[in-house]
Amino acid sequence: LLDQATALQLRQEVNTAKAFLAKGLLYAAASDYGRARHNYEQAIEVLEALGNSGKLLAACYKNLGKIYTRLGDYSRAIELFEKDLLLGLGARDSIKDYIELANIYELTNEPERAILYYEQALTFEGIGEVQRAVIHANLADMWLARGQAAKAGAYLQQAMNVFEALHQHYPQEAAYYLYSTCMIAGNRYLLQKSWQQAALAYGQAMAYARESFGGEGGREMAKIHYLNAQLAIAQKQYEQALGHCDEALKCLIPSFEPAGVATLPPARDLYPENALMEVFSARAEALEGMYEQTLEPELLKAAYACYPLLMEVEDLFRKNYESEGSELLLANENHLHSEVAIRMALELYRLTDEEDYLHQAFGFAERSKAWALHELLRDAAAKAEAGIPAAVLEQERTLKRQLMGYDAQILQAAGQPTMVAGLKAEKYRLKSRFDRWIDSLELHYPKYHQAKYQLSYASLHEVQQQLLQNDQALIEYFWGANSVYAFVICRDTFVVRRLGDTPALAGQVREFYTLLQQPQQVGPYRQLAFKLYQQLLLPLQQAVGGLPRRWLVVPDGMLGYLPFDALLLTESGHSPKNLQYVINNYTVSYANSASLLREIQTRPRQRLPHNFLGVGPEFGPPSPYSLLAYSREELKEIRQTLKGGTLLLGTQARRDRFMQLASQYRVLHVSSHAAVDDADPLASWIAFWEDDSAVAQLQVRDLYGMQLPADMAVLGACQTAYGHIQQGEGIMSLARGFTYAGCRSLITTLWESNHWSTHQLMQQLYVQLAAGHTKDEALRQAKLAYIYSEQVDKQAAHPYYWAAPVAIGEMKPLDLDAGFSWLWSLAGLAILVAGYGAWRRVRRS
Numbered sequence: 001l002l003d004q005a006t007a008l009q010l011r012q013e014v015n016t017a018k019a020f021l022a023k024g025l026l027y028a029a030a031s032d033y034g035r036a037r038h039n040y041e042q043a044i045e046v047l048e049a050l051g052n053s054g055k056l057l058a059a060c061y062k063n064l065g066k067i068y069t070r071l072g073d074y075s076r077a078i079e080l081f082e083k084d085l086l087l088g089l090g091a092r093d094s095i096k097d098y099i100e101l102a103n104i105y106e107l108t109n110e111p112e113r114a115i116l117y118y119e120q121a122l123t124f125e126g127i128g129e130v131q132r133a134v135i136h137a138n139l140a141d142m143w144l145a146r147g148q149a150a151k152a153g154a155y156l157q158q159a160m161n162v163f164e165a166l167h168q169h170y171p172q173e174a175a176y177y178l179y180s181t182c183m184i185a186g187n188r189y190l191l192q193k194s195w196q197q198a199a200l201a202y203g204q205a206m207a208y209a210r211e212s213f214g215g216e217g218g219r220e221m222a223k224i225h226y227l228n229a230q231l232a233i234a235q236k237q238y239e240q241a242l243g244h245c246d247e248a249l250k251c252l253i254p255s256f257e258p259a260g261v262a263t264l265p266p267a268r269d270l271y272p273e274n275a276l277m278e279v280f281s282a283r284a285e286a287l288e289g290m291y292e293q294t295l296e297p298e299l300l301k302a303a304y305a306c307y308p309l310l311m312e313v314e315d316l317f318r319k320n321y322e323s324e325g326s327e328l329l330l331a332n333e334n335h336l337h338s339e340v341a342i343r344m345a346l347e348l349y350r351l352t353d354e355e356d357y358l359h360q361a362f363g364f365a366e367r368s369k370a371w372a373l374h375e376l377l378r379d380a381a382a383k384a385e386a387g388i389p390a391a392v393l394e395q396e397r398t399l400k401r402q403l404m405g406y407d408a409q410i411l412q413a414a415g416q417p418t419m420v421a422g423l424k425a426e427k428y429r430l431k432s433r434f435d436r437w438i439d440s441l442e443l444h445y446p447k448y449h450q451a452k453y454q455l456s457y458a459s460l461h462e463v464q465q466q467l468l469q470n471d472q473a474l475i476e477y478f479w480g481a482n483s484v485y486a487f488v489i490c491r492d493t494f495v496v497r498r499l500g501d502t503p504a505l506a507g508q509v510r511e512f513y514t515l516l517q518q519p520q521q522v523g524p525y526r527q528l529a530f531k532l533y534q535q536l537l538l539p540l541q542q543a544v545g546g547l548p549r550r551w552l553v554v555p556d557g558m559l560g561y562l563p564f565d566a567l568l569l570t571e572s573g574h575s576p577k578n579l580q581y582v583i584n585n586y587t588v589s590y591a592n593s594a595s596l597l598r599e600i601q602t603r604p605r606q607r608l609p610h611n612f613l614g615v616g617p618e619f620g621p622p623s624p625y626s627l628l629a630y631s632r633e634e635l636k637e638i639r640q641t642l643k644g645g646t647l648l649l650g651t652q653a654r655r656d657r658f659m660q661l662a663s664q665y666r667v668l669h670v671s672s673h674a675a676v677d678d679a680d681p682l683a684s685w686i687a688f689w690e691d692d693s694a695v696a697q698l699q700v701r702d703l704y705g706m707q708l709p710a711d712m713a714v715l716g717a718c719q720t721a722y723g724h725i726q727q728g729e730g731i732m733s734l735a736r737g738f739t740y741a742g743c744r745s746l747i748t749t750l751w752e753s754n755h756w757s758t759h760q761l762m763q764q765l766y767v768q769l770a771a772g773h774t775k776d777e778a779l780r781q782a783k784l785a786y787i788y789s790e791q792v793d794k795q796a797a798h799p800y801y802w803a804a805p806v807a808i809g810e811m812k813p814l815d816l817d818a819g820f821s822w823l824w825s826l827a828g829l830a831i832l833v834a835g836y837g838a839w840r841r842v843r844r845s
Contacts, residue, residue, distance in 0.1 A: 017046040021060055032274075033067050039063035041432060050430060053087050061087075065100060071272055073319050074104050074331060086421050091124040095131055099138070107141060110328055115142050130177070133162035137181045144188050152188055153235070158179065175212035179205050181472070183227060189740035190231055206621035222275050223753060229282045233289065234245050235802070241286035248279045261287060261302040266308060272316040280310040281481065282339065288344070297351045304348060315455075319377070331368075338368040339480035344830040346485075346496060358496050359460050359600035362487050365478040366457040369556060369593035375742060377599045378455050380742070384604065386448035388441070396441075398434060399434045401705035403427065404682075411683060458594040463489050474548040474594060475540060479557025488540045488547070495543040500535055502557075508532060509558045513574050517751055519798035522576060530570040537567065544737065550587045550776070554594060563750060564588050565783070566803035576787075583783055586598040589776035589807045592739070600744055600810050606709040611816050612645030613665040614638060617653035617672055617689040622758065627688060631671040634716075638669060641766045642816060655688035655696035663707050666816065669742070669762075671716040674734060684734050686715070711739045711814060714747040716762060735808060745775055745809035757801035761788050765805075769814050776811045 020043035027036035034135035047057045065080035081104075088094075102117035118135050121127070140155035149449050159181050167174035186201035206224050213220050227249035232241035251263060252275055256265045270276065277831045287303035290296075314334055345361035348354070383393060406427035413419040414460040442449035458467070464476055474489040481504040484499045499505070512532060515525045536559075542548050553564055565583035583587065591597040614635035619625040632649055639645040646665070648657055653672075662668055673687040682704075715734060735748040747765065749758075764785045768778035782800045788793060793803075 002705075013050055013720070015047055017043040017050075017056060017060075020046065021056070021063070024060075024063060028063065028067060030270075033071055037064060037067050040067065041436070045432065052087060052510070054095075055089060057075075058087050058089055058093060062096065064098070069100070069104055069107070072274065074108055074329065077104055078091065079431070083425060083428055089263060091126050091130075094126070095121045095124050095127055099135060102138065106138070106145075111142055111146055114535050115139065115203055125267065129162055130166065133159040134177065136162075137177070137184060140524060141184045141187070144191060145182065146516040147191070149188055149191055152184075156185055160185070161191075172212060174515065175208045179208035181226065182208060186227060186231075187326065190227075190234060193234070195231065195235055199228070202228050210409065210828040217251045219252065219255060219275055220271070222697075225251060226275065226278050226282060229279075229286065233282065233285055236289060236293075236441060238286045238289040238293065242283065242290070244690065245279050245283035245286060248275070249283075252276055253327060261290075261299060262305065267309060267312050269311065270313050270316060272313065272319075276313045277310050277333075277337075280313070282307040283339075284310075284340070284344075287721075295657075296351065297348070300348060300351070302343060304344040304377065307337060307344070307364075310337055310342075313818055327438060335368045336481065337479070339482065342478060342480075343483065346498070349496075358494065361485075362476070362489075362494075363457055365476060365485070365487055365556075366593055366595050367515070368478065369596075371553065373592060373596060373736060375455055377596065377603075377740065379452050379819070380580065381599060381650055382448050382451035382454075383604060385451045386445040388445055388448060392441070397439070397705050399430070399437065401702070403430055403434060404701040404705050406430065407516065407682065407701055456465075456595070458598045460489060460494055462598060463594050463753070464491055464494075467597060467772075468476065468552070469518070469550065471548045472552060473544070473547050474552045474554065474571055475547075476554035476594065477536075477556045477559050479555075479559060484557075484559075486536070488544055490548060493544050495540070497539050497543060498538065505535065506558055508535075511560055513561050513751075516563070517800055519576075519795055519800040522574065522798065525567060525799075526571060526573070526579060529566065529579075530571040532701070533569060537564075539584075540556075549585065551589070553588060553590050554592070555590065562749060563803040566799035575794045575795050576799070577792075581787075581799070583780055587774075587776050587780045589809075589811050591809065594781060597809065600739075601742075605744075607710075608664055608666050608709065610665045612639060612642045612667045613648070613658075613661060614669045615648045615653050615658055615671065615688070617687060618650045618651070619645065619673065619687070621676050625673045625759070628671060628673070630755055631716075634671060634759050634762055637763050638766045641763075641770050642667070651689050653689045655690070655698050658688060658698065659706060663709065666711045666746075668708070668710045668713040669813065670714070671762075674715070676734075684737075686734060690713040700734055700737035703734075703741045706741045708738065708741040708743050709745045710744045712747065713743040714762070714765075715749065737808065743809070745807065745811065747775070747779060747805055747807055749804040750806060751800075752798075753804040754801050757786065757792075758805075760789070760791075761802060762806060771815075772813050774811045774813050776807045779807050781807060 020039045024036045024039035024043065027033070027039060038748045040063055043066065044838060047060065061080045061084040065077045065084070067594045068077035068080065078101065085094055085097045098117045098121035102121070102727045104112045105111075105114035105117065116359075116732060118139050121135055122132065136155040137159035139150040140159065142152075143155065144152040145151075160178075163174050163177040163181055166731045167178060182201050182205035186198045189195075189201055196278065201223055206221070208803040209220050209224060213807075214223075225244045226281060228288050229244035229248065232238070242261065246256075249256050250258070252273060253269050254267045257263075279705050280292035284303040284306035285301050287306075291299035291303065302704055311334065313762060314337075317330055342361045345364065347358045348363075349357040395722040406423055409422045410420055410427070413423060420499075442452070468474060468489065468491055470491055472490075474487075476487040478485040478487070480502055481501055484502055486497050488495050504773070508528060508531065512525075513526060514530050518525075537547075551564070555562065565581060565588045567582045567585070569580040569582060569585065616628070616635045617629065620629055635647050635649065639647060645667075648654070648660070648661075658670075670686055674685065675687075682701040683699055685699045688696040688698055690696040693822075715738070735746050738746055761782050764782035765778055768781045769775065771778075773781060783805075786802050787797050
């Protein structure tokens with residue numbers, strides 16, 4: 001009886017999973033991807049709890065993976081298709097997963113990986129003729145994207161032969177394959193500028209789409225209209241292109257009725273759909289082409305109006321993302337769109353003299369920066385605004401730490417496929433649990449859900465009234481694929497300038513970064529430092545009639561590697577001691593974006609019980625890292641300057657000890673070695689002590705699970721501000737991880753500089769901070785004191801020795817007594833209460 005009851009319960013639970021899967025399929029067919037995703041996840045939860053690893057679970061993985069691909073959340077999709085592969089359900093099933101994975105890598109612009117997966121799929125025994133043809137068609141598309149039309153043509157012909165033969169017996173099934181293959185053929189002809197053949201191929205694709213899908217609407221028909229628009233644009237037939245774009249919009253938004261060039265669908269009708277972004281972009285391109293032919297401003301205005309809608313679709317996509325990797329890919333796309341929007345806005349300002357266009361251009365520049373980091377900080381702020389209890393937030397941090405722990409274990413297990421597979425499966429189960437936990441959090445705390453998605457960007461007025469001091473200017477750069485722009489905001493002034501072509505400036509910045517680390521090359525450095533000042537700053541000085549003495553710089557692209565205070569105001573002088581550096585006249589600090597700085601400044605300041613935590617592990621043989629000769633001395637001097645603090649030196653400087661203590665201190669100072677991992681920025685690390693002279697690594701992913709509400713963190717390790725440039729996000733460095741963990745400001749380094757000079761700078765920095773200077777001014781005074789010190793000879797005054805440290809974030813002076821004032825207040829209150837009680841007793845007696 002017990003066995004029968006167990007079997008009955010098992011059947012009931014399997015039937016429950018089947019019901020969730022069926023509902024998911026229905027919602028997906030109705031394009032309700034949110035509900036589809038929820039039902040697939042419910043089915044997976046039931047089946048995984050049962051230990052089911054059969055075809056039903058595989059169907060759930062595949063369908064959920066397709067939903068994530070559809071929504072652009074490629075990282076999650078990859079996880080699901082890899083999990084499906086681990087089920088080992090045979091070649092036919094694995095081939096489908098390889099095709100899906102290859103498709104994702106094609107979408108993420110990783111052609112080599114995509115081709116590898118397609119070619120691996122072809123190696124399976126028993127692969128069907130149709131599956132082989134599908135792969136050949138996709139390989140044709142891949143080689144076409146790489147400009148190899150001949151190679152693409154060979155694959156294309158093989159696929160076409162199979163699908164045309166299939167069409168004779170199974171017309172509706174084959175029509176779908178022929179629709180896709182004809183589009184690829186049209187793209188091949190478009191690349192070869194064979195316009196008539198391209199039009200014919202797209203026409204065939206349209207006919208097969210009608211046969212396969214029926215009707216005239218839908219995403220598939222919209223794709224063909226979009227490709228016809230691209231064909232017309234290539235021939236400068238812009239009015240035809242506009243017509244195709246409007247037809248595509250009608251397919252995607254049935255309620256849309258075109259009524260002229262200025263007619264666009266309302267924002268309320270938009271939804272997360274890649275085809276919408278493509279069509280808005282093509283429509284803008286067609287209208288801009290018409291403007292260039294006629295010089296009618298209304299056409300350019302209509303083109304420009306497409307971009308706010310395009311970015312609204314991007315925002316809708318972003319709200320569905322559950323992985324940072326997918327957000328970073330979207331940020332890259334946003335950066336490309338922002339460049340076009342900025343260019344159009346500035347042209348419209350030239351035509352109309354309406355300043356609103358300048359304000360909007362600044363808005364596009366702002367929303368293109370530190371997107372994912374801004375959203376992470378907004379999420380943290382939303383939890384605080386919603387009043388979520390500390391215990392609940394700690395539970396979230398614990399889950400995050402566990403997830404990051406799996407990432408570290410997967411990296412360590414490289415080369416052990418079975419172990420990696422098991423770890424990935426465990427990580428995915430935990431990630432699913434974490435996502436459900438977040439969903440329940442949003443359900444139980446509606447204010448959190450509401451505030452989480454209220455991501456706003458700093459306006460010109462907010463920058464002028466809230467962020468800037470009277471003697472300060474914001475200098476924000478936009479590093480586009482073609483052009484570099486600068487936005488300068490003072491308390492009563494705002495100007496925008498195009499500074500030059502990106503490729504030319506990129507070469508100069510790259511050369512300058514190299515020269516900075518060659519102190520013997522004074523002459524070439526002097527020439528290029530002045531030239532870059534003339535290109536990046538002098539036009540701004542002239543535009544506003546002289547910049548104020550404090551600069552808040554928001555760099556972009558390669559400018560994130562540039563220490564602006566090491567540029568030269570003039571080319572005069574020959575010795576590094578008598579060059580006219582920017583730092584001589586100006587104080588420079590940095591921010592990821594104005595919006596992110598506003599988020600930091602409006603965050604409530606936490607009262608912390610301790611002032612200073614200094615960490616200095618000691619290296620040398622048998623450790624692979626060199627001895628940091630001044631680390632111990634430096635930290636002791638800082639503690640003395642700040643009149644107290646905690647030091648973790650030598651064998652005490654353990655990673656786990658730092659993670660345990662760091663959240664209690666207002667100032668954190670880590671003097672150690674660090675390494676940047678360009679392939680996996682989250683694996684970049686700072687070294688701590690471990691037993692037997694081994695090195696324990698504090699990785700960026702560890703910081704994502706920590707709470708560090710410090711007023712300032714000083715990262716004295718090498719290159720902690722250096723990292724991989726993620727377009728639309730900035731430099732993916734260790735400094736970024738500390739910002740996410742909650743640090744209000746950072747002093748961090750752009751390159752590995754001399755240990756002795758760094759020691760001198762750090763010592764003087766804290767002297768200036770203790771004297772009450774703002775953090776940026778304290779760093780400036782420390783650098784000037786170093787340059788003009790009698791202990792420093794001419795060569796050692798070169799910027800290599802002093803320009804690496806930069807100040808990022810909120811620059812208010814340190815208030816080292818604030819952490820203790822509340823304790824003294826409580827003590828004082830207790831004394832008053834006790835005194836009052838004693839006085840009352842005396843009166844009664």
